[in-house]
Structures are given as C-alpha cells and as structure tokens.
Amino acid sequence: MRSLILLEKTQASRADPIVYTNAEALDPKHTGGGTTENFIYNSPGSMAKKALYALDATGVAVKTFRQPLQVAIPKSSPILFDVGSYRPLISVSGVLPREAAPAGHTVAFNGQEYFTPTYFQLQHAVTQWNYVQGEEILLTLLHTNVNSVTYDQYNVAIQSANFGLNSVSPNFWTYELAFVATRSVAGNPSQNV
Amino acid sequence: MTSVAVFLENENDWSNSSSGSVTRYALQVEKVAIVIQKNPIQIAAPKNSPYLFDLGTYKPTVTISGVVDDQSSSNSVSLGSTAFKLPTAYQLSRLSTDWWFDTTQVINLYIQEPDSGSNASYFKYKAALSAVTVDYKAGSEERPEFSMIFFTGRPKVYYPHMTIT
Numbered sequence: 125m126r127s128l129i130l131l132e133k134t135q136a137s138r139a140d141p142i143v144y145t146n147a148e149a150l151d152p153k154h155t156g157g158g159t160t161e162n163f164i165y166n167s168p169g170s171m172a173k174k175a176l177y178a179l180d181a182t183g184v185a186v187k188t189f190r191q192p193l194q195v196a197i198p199k200s201s202p203i204l205f206d207v208g209s210y211r212p213l214i215s216v217s218g219v220l221p222r223e224a225a226p227a228g229h230t231v232a233f234n235g236q237e238y239f240t241p242t243y244f245q246l247q248h249a250v251t252q253w254n255y256v257q258g259e260e261i262l263l264t265l266l267h268t269n270v271n272s273v274t275y276d277q278y279n280v281a282i283q284s285a286n287f288g289l290n291s292v293s294p295n296f297w298t299y300e301l302a303f304v305a306t307r308s309v310a311g312n313p314s315q316n317v
Numbered sequence: 318m319t320s321v322a323v324f325l326e327n328e329n330d331w332s333n334s335s336s337g338s339v340t341r342y343a344l345q346v347e348k349v350a351i352v353i354q355k356n357p358i359q360i361a362a363p364k365n366s367p368y369l370f371d372l373g374t375y376k377p378t379v380t381i382s383g384v385v386d387d388q389s390s391s392n393s394v395s396l397g398s399t400a401f402k403l404p405t406a407y408q409l410s411r412l413s414t415d416w417w418f419d420t421t422q423v424i425n426l427y428i429q430e431p432d433s434g435s436n437a438s439y440f441k442y443k444a445a446l447s448a449v450t451v452d453y454k455a456g457s458e459e460r461p462e463f464s465m466i467f468f469t470g471r472p473k474v475y476y477p478h479m480t481i482t
Contacts, residue, residue, distance in 0.1 A: 150479070150480075150481055151479050151481045162473075163471055163472065163473050163474065164473070164474050164477060165473060165474065165475045165476075166436065166475055166476050167474075167476070167477055167479075169479070173481065191361065207363040207364070208363050208364035208365075209361035209362055209363050209364070209365075209367070210361060210367065211359050211361050211367050212367070221478075221480075222430055222431055222478060223430075223431050223478045224478050224479055224480045224481070224482075225480040227482040228482070229480070239480045239481070240480050241480060242477070242478045242479055242480055243430075243478075244430075244440075244474055244477035244478055244479060245477075245479055245480065247351070247353070247472075248474075250353050250355075250375070251353065251375050251377075251471050254355075254357075254371045254372070254373030255357060255369045255370075255371035256371070279369065280369075281355070281357035281359070281369045281371040282355050282357070283355055283356075283357055284352065284353065284354050284355060285351075285352070285353040285355075286350065286351070286352050286353075287349075287350070287351040287352075287353075288348065288349065288350045288351070289321050289348070289349040289428070290321075290347065290348050290349075291320050291321050291346070291347045291348070292347075294321070304357050304359035304367075304369060305359075305367075305369075306366040306367055306369060307366035307367075
C-alpha cells in the first residue's frame with residue numbers, strides 16, 4: 125500500500141536543540157518534569173523524535189467548494205457573480221496497525237523519515253494537534269512519481285476523525301480523517317504545458 | 318466469530334444488588350466506531366487562501382455493536398488481573414436506565430489492544446451512555462444484537478503501542 129499522505133505539525137519550540145512537547149513527539153510519555161501527560165500511563169517514551177506520520181491511505185479526496193452567486197433574471201440569462209473565495213476540504217481514509225510497524229517501515233521525504241503511526245499515535249494527534257499560526261499542521265500529498273518529489277502541501281485543521289475496529293479484521297483499525305485546508309503549495313508539479 | 322475486547326465498568330453501581338459496589342461487564346463486540354468531532358472554522362476570503370481558526374476543542378463519541386447472551390452464564394473475561402462478567406440482555410437493558418454518569422457513579426469503557434510485551438494495553442474512556450439498543454430477531458433469540466453509543470472524554474492509555482523506529 126502506498127503512503128500517499130504525510131502528516132506533521134510545526135513544533136512550538138524554536139530552541140536549539142528543539143524541545144518537543146508531548147503533543148509533538150513520536151513517543152509521548154507520562155512523566156518527565158514539565159512534560160507530564162496525565163492521559164498516558166506506563167509509556168517508555170523519550171520524546172526525542174518529532175511526530176512525522178506517513179499514513180497508509182486507501183482513499184484520498186480533495187474537494188474545493190466555491191460559492192458563486194447565480195442571479196436569475198426573468199426571461200434572460202442569469203447574472204453570475206463570483207468573489208473568488210474557496211474552501212478546500214481533504215478527506216483521507218485507510219488503515220492503522222494496532223501494534224508498532226516493523227523497524228524501517230518508513231517513508232523518506234525532503235530529508236526526513238516519516239513513520240507509520242499506530243492507532244494510539246494518530247488518535248493522540250487528532251486530539252492534541254490544533255491549528256495555530258506558527259505551529260501549523262502540514263499535510264503533504266505525494267504524487268505517484270515519488271522519486272522526483274512531486275507533491276502538494278496544505279496547511280490543515282482537523283475537522284473530524286472516524287476510527288473503526290471490526291472483529292473480522294482484528295489487526296488493523298480503519299480511519300477516516302477530514303480536514304479543512306488552505307490553498308496548496310505544489311513542489312515540482314506535473315503538468316502538460 | 319471472534320470479538321473485539323471491550324469492557325464496561327461502573328465504579329459505584331447503585332443498581333447493583335450490593336448497592337454502590339463496582340459492576341464490570343465484558344461485552345461481545347463485533348464493531349467499534351470512534352468519531353472525534355472537532356470544530357475548526359474555515360473563513361473563505363475573496364481571491365485569497367482561506368483563514369483557519371481552531372480552538373482545539375474535540376468531542377469523541379464511541380459506538381459499539383455486537384451480541385449479548387439472553388440467558389445467564391458464569392462466564393467471565395479478564396483484562397489484566399480483573400475479571401469482567403458477560404452480561405445478559407436483561408442486564409444491558411437495566412444499565413440503560415439505571416446507570417448515569419456523575420462523580421459518584423463513574424462509568425469506564427475499556428478497549429483492549431494486543432498486549433504490549435507482558436503488559437495489558439488498553440484505552441480507558443470515561444463514558445456517558447447516549448443510547449442502548451437490544452434487538453431480537455427470529456432465529457437468534459438466544460443471542461440478540463445490541464448497540465451502545467457513548468459520549469466520552471479523551472482516553473487514558475495504558476502501555477500504548479507506538480512506531481518509533
């Protein structure tokens with residue numbers, strides 16, 4: 125299964141070295157001075173790595189809603205009025221392993237390694253990541269020619285998350301994420317010119 | 318059919334035969350659905366990228382469905398070292414009316430994950446019942462289907478599984 129979607133959050137810290145918060149770390153833990161996380165117990169986290177997630181996606185949809193006005197005129201062609209506003213929405217669906225993915229099951233992109241999140245890691249991100257200016261959530265949609273790094277990047281806010289577990293497929297959670305997004309920035313776009 | 322390990326606990330069950338003591342049920346669940354609804358605002362701007370505004374609020378809802386025994390048994394299932402009894406349809410029906418969530422009657426919903434090493438791994442939600450359905454059908458009267466909807470908080474997670482290498 126291709127990892128089409130990469131998800132990450134810009135960290136709050138600008139220190140050198142960067143100190144990741146419990147929300148931003150790949151391995152959040154329950155104690156550690158000022159980083160106590162009361163909702164996680166007995167987690168051996170070190171919080172040394174940033175949460176960079178490569179989602180196993182079976183479906184991705186990008187919809188852009190526009191809102192032009194179409195004013196009907198009696199016995200005449202309608203008048204169209206469009207202020208040029210738009211609202212992109214992105215939905216992603218796929219599966220999540222219940223246990224940690226094998227070592228090395230990662231996706232390399234722009235010099236960083238992205239990890240397949242477990243259900244715990246993704247649901248933690250859903251509740252703990254929120255869109256703040258300067259600490260944006262970045263969604264990267266990789267196109268099929270991954271080797272030449274063709275991608276679209278969106279700043280997103282998580283609108284809803286659906287997780288499912290079924291007794292006939294006991295090793296995986298299913299997920300569906302919905303995002304509201306800004307206009308994308310493309311890297312090396314494929315286009316016929 | 319195998320079932321998903323989901324457990325229900327009332328820490329102070331005033332409808333228990335020993336009033337105020339803990340009641341624990343192991344549910345025979347076939348499906349779990351968790352919906353986390355957030356509420357960001359996307360403000361469209363003319364000829365410009367939309368503005369996003371997110372307070373970071375979230376509202377999880379858990380829906381479970383499965384089957385329940387019509388007749389009593391002495392069966393129980395363990396989560397760690399704690400035993401949970403299989404409820405009957407009568408007991409599910411009673412808890413739908415007699416359990417309510419408050420500080421004196423905390424209801425916990427456990428979703429068990431595969432063991433993390435030798436440790437039990439699970440999510441523990443504080444949960445308020447929103448709806449309970451017990452559905453009898455001809456031919457399966459001994460094991461009617463049920464569904465339960467809970468409004469929950471953020472879960473406490475014990476020994477979580479994480480991909481870190």
